[in-house]
Amino acid sequence: MSQLEQSRRAIAIAAPKLGDEEWEACREPLLSGWLTQGPKVAAFERAFASKHGVQHGIATSSCTTALHLALAARGIGQGDEVIVPAFTWVATANVVRYCGATPVFVDVDPYTYNIVPELVAQSLSAKTRAVIPVHLFGLCADTDAIRSIVGEDVFVLEDAACAAGASYRGRPAGGLGDAAAFSFHPRKSITTGEGGMITTNLAPLADHARTLRNHGAGISEEDRHRGPQPFELPEFDEVGFNYRLTDLQAAVGLVQLGKLERFTAERRRWARWYSDQIASIEWLRPPTVRDGYGHAWQSYVTVVAEDAPAPRDDLMTRLQERGVSTRPGTHAVTELRAYRDSRGSCPVAAQLERQTMALPLHNNMTADDYEYVIDELHHL
Ligand SMILES: Cc1ncc(COP(=O)(O)O)c(C=O)c1O
Numbered sequence: 394m395s396q397l398e399q400s401r402r403a404i405a406i407a408a409p410k411l412g413d414e415e416w417e418a419c420r421e422p423l424l425s426g427w428l429t430q431g432p433k434v435a436a437f438e439r440a441f442a443s444k445h446g447v448q449h450g451i452a453t454s455s456c457t458t459a460l461h462l463a464l465a466a467r468g469i470g471q472g473d474e475v476i477v478p479a480f481t482w483v484a485t486a487n488v489v490r491y492c493g494a495t496p497v498f499v500d501v502d503p504y505t506y507n508i509v510p511e512l513v514a515q516s517l518s519a520k521t522r523a524v525i526p527v528h529l530f531g532l533c534a535d536t537d538a539i540r541s542i543v544g545e546d547v548f549v550l551e552d553a554a555c556a557a558g559a560s561y562r563g564r565p566a567g568g569l570g571d572a573a574a575f576s577f578h579p580r581k582s583i584t585t586g587e588g589g590m591i592t593t594n595l596a597p598l599a600d601h602a603r604t605l606r607n608h609g610a611g612i613s614e615e616d617r618h619r620g621p622q623p624f625e626l627p628e629f630d631e632v633g634f635n636y637r638l639t640d641l642q643a644a645v646g647l648v649q650l651g652k653l654e655r656f657t658a659e660r661r662r663w664a665r666w667y668s669d670q671i672a673s674i675e676w677l678r679p680p681t682v683r684d685g686y687g688h689a690w691q692s693y694v695t696v697v698a699e700d701a702p703a704p705r706d707d708l709m710t711r712l713q714e715r716g717v718s719t720r721p722g723t724h725a726v727t728e729l730r731a732y733r734d735s736r737g738s739c740p741v742a743a744q745l746e747r748q749t750m751a752l753p754l755h756n757n758m759t760a761d762d763y764e765y766v767i768d769e770l771h772h773l
Pocket of ligand 1: 455456457458481482484485527529552554555575576577578588589
């Protein structure tokens with residue numbers, strides 16, 4: 394490849410894969426004039442729930458609002474403690490604060506990057522009302538071990554933001570705990586621009602979440618306007634939120650959902666290829682996937698060794714200059730100023746924040762792009 398071609402190369406860390414079908418799908422809601430939550434959202438909820446093997450889907454405006462809504466629907470509030478991993482996107486902890494409850498941070502496994510069940514056991518207290526195992530980067534947390542530690546009374550809420558299409562011991566993410574929250578942000582495998590989804594098999598929780606999603610109104614907008622008494626204002630038994638997804642977004646989501654298996658299979662193929670290629674780079678550790686886990690590969694996150702040719706951030710700068718975008722895996726939330734006074738020390742999370750490096754992996758990349766990334770890694 395010529396130097397000119399090389400310098401023009403720009404491989405994004407992630408990019409949504411959208412096309413004419415998504416564009417076409419927007420016609421119907423646009424022309425119908427029903428843009429907010431309506432029939433498309435209902436169809437998206439049914440299709441998403443069925444694909445993830447659960448009975449109920451409740452679409453929301455983001456995964457953050459899905460997590461908050463699920464905690465609120467469960468009645469988590471002031472005085473309650475919620476166990477969360479220290480290595481995650483900050484939203485996992487923020488939603489606990491939104492409820493007035495206290496996040497209790499637990500360290501993660503240096504290989505899977507996921508919450509360590511034995512450390513969950515050490516963090517349980519009489520105030521523990523929930524635990525949020527995060528399926529980080531698309532790899533499920535060990536939810537069976539967590540359930541057996543916390544028992545049936547503690548609410549297990551999967552943060553499945555990155556886990557559409559992931560599986561654990563043959564079961565899809567989304568039905569592994571009491572409820573789960575997914576994200577459709579453009580950095581995820583399938584997208585609606587912004588968007589989220591609660592999945593659950595608990596009918597009362599689903600009903601409560603639906604009500605709270607729409608300001609706490611006793612009847613949905615669609616049912617009211619299309620029902621026999623559209624003029625009658627609903628009753629509000631409690632204070633809710635506006636966390637609705639729009640029908641326009643759901644129309645896109647339905648098309649994207651139809652592509653999930655293909656997207657995931659392609660990601661799996663290239664993740665395997667990356668790991669094979671990286672095996673010969675001594676200073677770079679590929680992600681670990683244990684038996685029984687079906688990784689969805691929202692991100693391909695490596696660990697840069699302390700004795701790498703240069704510090705991680707310098708390597709990321711060099712790669713960026715050569716047109717390869719990389720990112721740190723995610724935050725150690727306990728290191729963020731907003732959470733500095735949280736109790737507990739989580740050294741593995743802090744180290745992973747410093748040493749992880751996500752490589753580009755998405756459904757717009759060509760074989761040539763992947764080969765270029767590996768080539769550049771070999772020549773750092
Ligand atoms: C683990 C995790 N939880 C929650 C979120 C929040 O998702 P959203 O942007 O849809 O609110 C993200 C987003 O990146 C995430 O990675």
